[in-house]
Amino acid sequence: MDIPSQYNPKEVEEKIHQLWLKWDCFNADINPQKKPFSIVIPPPNITGILHMGHALNNTIQDVLIRFKRMQGFEVLWMPGTDHAGIATQNVVEKDLAKHGLKKEDIGRDDFLKKLWAWRDEYGLTIIEQLKKLGASCDWRRTRFTMDEDYSRAVKEVFVNLYEKGLVYRGNYIINWCPRCKTALSDEESAHKEIDGFLYYIKYPLKKSIAPIPQSSEKLNSINYQPSTINYIVVATTRPETMLGDTAVAINPKDSRYKWLKEAGVILPIVERELKVIEDEAVDLEFGTGVVKVTPAHDPIDFSLAKKHNLEFINIMNDDATLNEFVPPDFVGLDRFKARDALLEILEEKGLIEKKEPYKISAGHCYRCHTIIEPRVSLQWFVKMKPLAKRAIKVVEEDEIKFSPVRWKKVYLNWMHDIHDWCISRQIWWGHQLPVYYCRKCQEAEMQNAKCKIQNGEEKQKKNKGIIVVPEKPDKCPDCGSTDLYQDEDVLDTWFSSWLWPFATFGWPFKQHSAVSIQLSADRKEELKADSRARSEAKPPRGGKLKAESELNYFYPTNVLVTASEILFFWVARMIMAGMEFMGEIPFRDVLIHGTVRDSKGIKMSKSLGNIIDPLEIIDKFGADALRFSLMQLVSSGADAYLTEEKFLVGRNFSNKIWNAARFLLLKIKENNLKIDNLDFKELDEIDKWILKELNQTIEEVTLSLENCHINSATKKIYDFFWHKFCDWYIEIVKDKFTANKSKVLIYVLTNSLKMLHPLMPFITEEVFQLIKNHTSLSQDETIMKSSWPAKTHPSKVSGWSTCARKGIQVDRCELEINKEKTEGIETLLDTIGQIRNIKIDLGIATKKVKLEVKLKGPDLDLWKVNQPWIKRLARLETIEFREDLERVLYKSERGELNLIVEDIEIKNFLSSLEKKIKKLTVVFEKISQRLKNKDFLGKARPDTVEEEKIKFEQISNQIRRLTELRNAFKDADDRK
C-alpha cells in the first residue's frame, strides 16, 4: 500500500464518515452499565447554511462528545433543527414574490404546503453540512421543532401555563415589525442608534395665558412671549405619532407649567383637545419639560395612559401606514412619508420651533432589520416573574454553572428584571395557538386592533368563549355552539425551542413520571458529586440505573454550548422551562464561547460580505484543519478573529501527523518487521524520555478537556506531537529502527492519535486504520470507540490486544514523571542545540566537524551509547571522549566541549558570548539586589528565598563559565 507524502483530506473524510455510520459509532441508547453524558445541539434554523459560528459551536460540542465517548460514557449528542418561524416564512415569501405572488394570494393552507415543501427540500442542508464537519450526533434522533410529537409538547405547555394563569391575553404595547407584520418580543427588537432629529413642535393653547414668570432664564430658554403665551413646545423624535396624541404631560414639580391645565392644549392639524397630566416620569431637564403622550405608539406613554386613564388611538395599519384615525390627507401614507408631510405642514403653519440633530435609539427587527413600531395590540403573553424564580435560584446556587463565570451575573441581572414575554406572532409558519373561540360567545371581543381601544388593560377576566385545549373541541363548553374557530396566530419560535432539552426525548408522552421523579433526584445527587471531578465513567451507584425512559437516563444534559447572543432568547428560557416542567435543571454547565469575527473584528455576516465559508475551508484544507485551527484560536469565551491563513496551522499539522505515521509505517515495511504486540522491552534513555513526556501530556490534555479548556489541550498535544515526538524522538530513532523501537513509536503515536481524535477525527481515524492494516496488532475497530489514554504503564492501557497486557518488563516507576531519570537526556538534547548554535556562530553550520568532549560518569556513558544520532543531529564527523580539551568552546556544570576547526571566525562567537553574559548579568543584578534586601529575606516565604539563592548560584556559575570562555578567546584574539 502506498502512502502519499501529502495528506489528502478529501479522499479520506467521506470514506471515514461512511465507516463510522456503518459501525454505528454515533448512536447512543440506554446502557445500564454506563453513565450517560449528553448534549443537545443548539438547533440550527432550517434556513441556515453552515457558517463559521456553527463550525465553532459544533466543533466544541463534538470535541467534548468524542472525548467523553472515549472515556467510556454512554454519549448522546442530540441533533435537530428549528423551524425558525419568521426567518423561514420570509425566505419562502421571497420565493413567492419572484412569481409576483403574496402569501395571501395562495392562502394559508397552500402557503403552509409550500413551507413544508421548502423544509423537505432545504431544511436538512445544514445537517448534511454538520456531518461534513465530523459532528458525531446520533442522527437517528434528528428532531425538528415542528415534528408531531414536539408540536404536541408545545401545545401541552401552552395549555398548562394558561391553566396556571401564566399565559394571558391582552392589549398591550408591543414591538411591531411593519415588514414582517407581526408582534415581536422585547428580545427580538434590537436597539440600535440611528441619526435623526429632535423636533420642537408648538402645540397651541386653548386659551392664551399670561403667567407670572418664575425664572427669567428658564422662560427664555423655552422661548415664549414674556407676556402672553398662546402655545407650548413639545419635543419629539417621531413627529408623525402626534396624530395619535391624547395628552401632554408635565412633571408635578415643574413650576414652569402650573398654568397649563387651566390653559388647555390643542393638538395641531387634528385640532383635538389634549388632556394635561402630571407625572413623575417626565424629566424636567429634557426638551422643554412638556411631553406629548401617544398611548398607542410608545411604551412610556402607554403606561402613562393606563395610569391616567387616557384614550388610546392606534393610528397605524399593520404595515405602518397611517389608518383612518388620522386626518384624510395622511391616510395610507407610510410612517416616514407621513412624517415628512406633517413636518411640511407644521412648517407652513409656523409650528416648528426648531430641530436638532439627535441620536435615536430605535428597535430593529432582528430578522429583517426594519425599524420597529411600538404599537398597542391584542396579543398573548407569558408571565415571567413566577417562572424566573426557580431559574434564578439554581444559578445563584451554582447548580447550573456558567463558563466564563461572568455570564452568571449577566443572566441574573436579566432574570431579576424580566418582563412578560409576548409569544403570539401574526405569521403562518409555526405552532398555531391551541386556542379556540366560540363565535357566538365572542362576537365583539375579537375587535381588530385598528379600532379605538378604550383601555389597554381590558382583561378578559371571564374568558368567555375562549377555549384553550391541546386539540380542537367539538363544541363550546359555555354555550354548546359548534361554531368554533382557532386563533390564527402562531407561537414565537422560542416558545418551542425552550423545551428542547426534554421535548426532544418525547416529553411528556414517553415519560414514566413516577420513575422520573425518583430517578431525577438520584441523578441529581450523582451529578453533584460527579460534576466537579468528572473522571471515569463508572456505572451509577449500585451498578444499575432504573431508567425506563431515555428522558430519565439522559436528562439533565451535561453541558450546553452556545454563543452569548442567545443567552436570553434560549438559555435562560430553557432553564425556566426545565424547572417548570421537569422540576429539574436542563443542563449543569453552560459553556459560552465567543463570536466569530473577521480580521478587523467585525462580526461575520453574509450581507457584509466578510464571511469565511467553513465549507470552503473544508474543501481546501480539510475538516480536521478547520476544527484544529478553530479550537486553537478559541480561548475561554473570547471572540475569534479569523483569516483564511489561520487555517494553515491546522492543515500543516494534519500533514505532520500524516507524515509521522507514513514514516513509521514505511520503515516497518522496509525493515520487514512483524508487529503483533506492543510488548516492548529494553527501554533506553530516549524511550523513557518520550514516554515520560507522553504521560505528562496525557495528564495535561485530559485535565484541560475535563475543564473544557479546549485551546490549552490543543496547544499541549500540538507541542508534544510536533516538537517532542517528531522533532526529537523520530529523528533520533531513525538510525536504529528495530522492532522494539517501532513498538514504542506505535505506542506513542497511537496515544497521540487518541488525544487528537476529538479535535481531528478524520485523520486520526484514517491513521489508526492504517496502523491496523500495516501491523498485526489487534486493536479496536475504530479509534472512536477506543479508550482514552491513561497516564500509566502501557500494559494498563486498555484497547490494546491482550498480548499488550502481558509480559512487559518495564517497571511502572520508570515511566513516572521522574526528573533524575531523564535529566541526562534533557541535558544532552540541550547540548545539541548549543553545538548547533556554536557552529552557526563559527560560520560552519553545515560542515561536519570533529567534536571533543570532556564528560564523566553517567553522562559519558550516555554520550557513548548514543553517539550515532548525536553525530547526525549535531552534524558531526566524529566524537572523541577526552580527559582534557585543547580548547573549550562550551562549558556546563556537566562537562566541556570543543570543535576541531582550523581558522575559525571568532568574531560572531565572541559577540554571542558577550550577549549571553550581558543578558545574564542583568538577571544576576536583579537577584543579588533581592538577596541583599533585608525585607525580602525577612518577609518572603523561606522556600522562595531558598529558590532565589539557588538561582543566584546557578547564574553566577553560568556567568563565570561564560566569562572564562570569553577571556580565553579574547586573549587569543588579542595575541593575534
Added chain:
RNA sequence: GGGCGGAUAGCUCAGCUGGUUAGAGCAUUGCGCUUACAUCGCAAAGGUCGCAGGUUCGACUCCUGCUUCGCCCACCA
C-alpha cells in the same frame, strides 16, 4: 445612563491562586532538498506587558483613576 470584556513581540493570542531569564504560531532574517514531511528542518532577531498612581520585600499578574477598542442591557420623549 448602567454593566461587561479586551489592551503582552509587526500580526493573532498563551501567561492558573503576585517571585518566570515573559512564551507560542504566523510574518521577518540567515542557513539547509540531512533516511517521513519545503504543508519541512536548523537557528536568529523582535517585548520599559495601554497610561498614571497605589498596595507589597516584590506586580504583566491585586486595587484606584484615566485613555482606547468592542460588546450587552436600559421606557432620555
